[in-house]
Amino acid sequence: MAKKDTGDTAVKEPVEAATLGGPYRDSFKLTPKRKEQLRGLYRVMRLTRDIDDRMRKLFRQGRYYGTYFSQIGQECTTTVPAFLAEKDDFIGPSHRELGCMVGKGVPTKYLFAQVYTKSTSQDRGVMHPVFFGWTDVRQITPCTCLATQVPLATGAALSYKMRGIKNVAFCFTGEGATSKGDFHESLNFCGIHRLPLVYTIQNNWYAESVPLEIQSGNPNQEQRAEGYGIEGVRVSDGNDAIWMLCVYEEAIERARNGGGPTLIMADTYRWYGHSEIDPATYRPDDELKRWMALDPIPRFEAYLLENKVMTSDEMNAIKAEIQAEIEDAVKFAEDSPESPAEVCLENVYAPDDFVNPLSEFDKVVAKEI
Amino acid sequence: MGHVATYIDAIVEAQREEMRRDERVFVMGEDVGIYGGVFKATKGLKDEFGFYRCLDTPISESLIVGAGIGAALMGMRPISEIQFADFIHGAHDQIVNQAAKIFYRTGGTWACPLVIRVPYGGDVGGGMYHSQSVEAWYVHVPGLKIVCPGTPRDAKGLLKAAVRDNNPVLYFEHKKLYRTIKEEIPDDDYVTPIGPAEVRREGRHVTMIAFGLMLQRVLKVAERLSGEGIEAEVIDLRTLLPMDKNTIIESAKKTGKVVVVHEAPKTGGVGGEIASIVAEQAFEYLDGPIVRVCGLDIPHPFHPKMEEFYLPSVERIYEETKKLVEY
Numbered sequence: 001m002a003k004k005d006t007g008d009t010a011v012k013e014p015v016e017a018a019t020l021g022g023p024y025r026d027s028f029k030l031t032p033k034r035k036e037q038l039r040g041l042y043r044v045m046r047l048t049r050d051i052d053d054r055m056r057k058l059f060r061q062g063r064y065y066g067t068y069f070s071q072i073g074q075e076c077t078t079t080v081p082a083f084l085a086e087k088d089d090f091i092g093p094s095h096r097e098l099g100c101m102v103g104k105g106v107p108t109k110y111l112f113a114q115v116y117t118k119s120t121s122q123d124r125g126v127m128h129p130v131f132f133g134w135t136d137v138r139q140i141t142p143c144t145c146l147a148t149q150v151p152l153a154t155g156a157a158l159s160y161k162m163r164g165i166k167n168v169a170f171c172f173t174g175e176g177a178t179s180k181g182d183f184h185e186s187l188n189f190c191g192i193h194r195l196p197l198v199y200t201i202q203n204n205w206y207a208e209s210v211p212l213e214i215q216s217g218n219p220n221q222e223q224r225a226e227g228y229g230i231e232g233v234r235v236s237d238g239n240d241a242i243w244m245l246c247v248y249e250e251a252i253e254r255a256r257n258g259g260g261p262t263l264i265m266a267d268t269y270r271w272y273g274h275s276e277i278d279p280a281t282y283r284p285d286d287e288l289k290r291w292m293a294l295d296p297i298p299r300f301e302a303y304l305l306e307n308k309v310m311t312s313d314e315m316n317a318i319k320a321e322i323q324a325e326i327e328d329a330v331k332f333a334e335d336s337p338e339s340p341a342e343v344c345l346e347n348v349y350a351p352d353d354f355v356n357p358l359s360e361f362d363k364v365v366a367k368e369i
Numbered sequence: 370m371g372h373v374a375t376y377i378d379a380i381v382e383a384q385r386e387e388m389r390r391d392e393r394v395f396v397m398g399e400d401v402g403i404y405g406g407v408f409k410a411t412k413g414l415k416d417e418f419g420f421y422r423c424l425d426t427p428i429s430e431s432l433i434v435g436a437g438i439g440a441a442l443m444g445m446r447p448i449s450e451i452q453f454a455d456f457i458h459g460a461h462d463q464i465v466n467q468a469a470k471i472f473y474r475t476g477g478t479w480a481c482p483l484v485i486r487v488p489y490g491g492d493v494g495g496g497m498y499h500s501q502s503v504e505a506w507y508v509h510v511p512g513l514k515i516v517c518p519g520t521p522r523d524a525k526g527l528l529k530a531a532v533r534d535n536n537p538v539l540y541f542e543h544k545k546l547y548r549t550i551k552e553e554i555p556d557d558d559y560v561t562p563i564g565p566a567e568v569r570r571e572g573r574h575v576t577m578i579a580f581g582l583m584l585q586r587v588l589k590v591a592e593r594l595s596g597e598g599i600e601a602e603v604i605d606l607r608t609l610l611p612m613d614k615n616t617i618i619e620s621a622k623k624t625g626k627v628v629v630v631h632e633a634p635k636t637g638g639v640g641g642e643i644a645s646i647v648a649e650q651a652f653e654y655l656d657g658p659i660v661r662v663c664g665l666d667i668p669h670p671f672h673p674k675m676e677e678f679y680l681p682s683v684e685r686i687y688e689e690t691k692k693l694v695e696y
């Protein structure tokens with residue numbers, strides 16, 4: 001059992017950057033296609049970090065109301081699966097999933113419009129700042145009520161299976177939300193029908209202040225998969241981008257080709273409090289320091305440089321591009337008008353002529369389990 | 370041309386016709402497939418449409434509704450059956466926080482065309498967990514539509530309308546009505562619009578408002594009152610959300626006296642809402658207090674004598690209405 005206070009976490013010491021890849025280290029081949037993919041992933045991870053950092057700072061400067069849930073430190077668990085997802089793959093995120101939005105391609109300027117609750121965000125400013133949603137990429141707006149997205153992702157996966165569409169539903173929660181009934185009800189059903197679903201438990205060890213060992217009788221939550229008759233995987237270094245990439249490629253391939261769902265538990269760490277108003281005093285002193293040494297982004301950078309996937313010039317160019325993109329986005333958000341209050345009266349009911357995405361697929365092909 | 374159908378026939382017919390019309394329509398719930406539903410409301414659907422379009426689920430109310438929502442987002446038209454209304458609360462979060470709010474929270478870009486079929490209601494000897502009328506919990510939730518058909522014709526028409534609606538619709542079907550009423554319904558495809566109430570009987574002395582099983586009792590009372598020279602106007606609400614305030618207010622203005630009848634407990638029930646609408650909009654026209662004849666403020670009892678005592682009986686509705694007319 002993992003006991004953090006003795007330092008006995010799954011990852012104890014900083015791993016040598018150039019040895020990323022976990023158990024896939026030896027079989028992972030840097031073909032030209034791979035290199036291109038890694039460059040794309042790098043951009044998404046870097047962008048996620050920089051957006052997050054900027055959003056935190058803007059909140060602290062009092063530039064928007066509400067609160068902010070930073071995911072700095074745990075970028076891999078969201079960016080990697082979202083980066084691998086296809087456009088029509090469903091994403092059911094929770095409250096700390098900025099990387100899903102960035103990875104799936106939600107435009108940066110709309111993310112900032114969202115935190116500023118401006119008229120230019122998808123919901124036109126009626127939602128809470130961090131509840132980014134973007135229908136164009138089949139990513140449902142998160143809901144504050146934990147685990148409610150899990151049955152939704154399950155239903156999306158069910159509809160894919162019924163109609164023989166080769167898409168996958170992705171679902172994300174923290175390790176805390178897995179205690180809710182919706183988690184069990186959904187995974188049980190996914191197991192019965194071998195639905196195309198990839199479930200990620202982002203284990204950052206704390207649900208607000210409650211540590212994993214008093215959240216779950218068995219902190220190896222991936223082992224629950226066995227009870228549902230599905231695949232369960234633990235990534236004990238969820239800050240290892242290459243390891244994550246390989247695990248998700250397998251899970252996605254399994255889901256897309258009728259092999260059923262996968263429950264992935266990836267260990268990671270959030271650097272800051274639950275939200276910006278939480279000083280996180282419940283954590284042991286040196287724990288953060290240990291995990292900061294495992295920061296996923298410099299490790300990935302070191303790997304890319306060491307293996308000559310990218311040069312530092314290329315990286316710097318990307319960073320500069322990202323900074324400019326963020327500046328534009330902040331400006332876009334700040335210059336965007338607020339919606340008039342009456343906007344909150346709209347969209348309570350959908351009109352008769354409304355059409356949901358994917359409605360045109362009308363063939364039901366699944367006949368039996 | 371028409372044919373005679375019971376209330377439950379109407380429900381089966383509506384689903385069958387909608388499933389034939391649109392391949393995206395499917396039913397999911399406990400025992401709906403192999404068994405055809407514990408009330409036989411999905412009888413024959415699995416045989417005609419196959420396993421996945423009439424899908425037996427595990428005992429998982431939150432999943433039945435939540436997966437319905439997810440499928441609806443991805444272009445399907447699910448009908449999620451909750452076996453008994455008493456068990457719907459396991460899905461409360463999904464109904465209230467997901468289904469009802471998806472369109473709103475996605476800025477009007479993602480609709481939730483889901484029907485939740487909910488057998489409900491008493492006078493069936495079911496006791497406190499097989500008899501409840503739970504509609505009031507949901508009438509409080511903007512974004513939902515709620516229908517409570519009181520006749521076979523409406524049972525079919527409203528279910529078809531619900532399937533075609535782009536919003537989540539809670540379809541409350543009354544268990545007692547399943548096989549106790551029948552009427553001639555059209556053979557051809559028809560829908561009953563969600564929203565408008567129906568004036569089942571015109572009158573000028575008193576307005577009686579009901580839905581579901583209580584409509585049948587109110588109609589009996591109106592008949593009896595008519596024999597005594599009192600003409601009651603009977604409004605069948607049919608849709609509880611959005612509520613047809615106009616019909617209620619116009620009738621209240623006309624008769625000046627209003628009785629609301631429902632079988633759920635009085636406190637916090639839909640009757641209170643109707644009374645407020647009348648008080649707000651037709652106060653100067655009233656010639657007496659707004660009367661609510663409801664279930665008692667206790668858990669729904671089992672023993673037939675106690676259940677009879679609990680539910681608004683024809684006798685109780687008659688007495689209370691008579692008192693108001695004479696006020």
Ligand SMILES: Cc1ncc(C[n+]2csc(CCOP(=O)(O)OP(=O)(O)O)c2C)c(N)n1
Pocket residue numbers: 095096144145146173174175176177178204206207208274
């Ligand atoms: C149903 C529900 N209960 C409680 C809360 C309050 N709450 C918000 S986040 C949170 C902790 C979530 O922990 P976890 O799932 O591990 O995600 P993390 O915040 O660590 O990313 C709690 C208790 C909530 N939002 N919803």
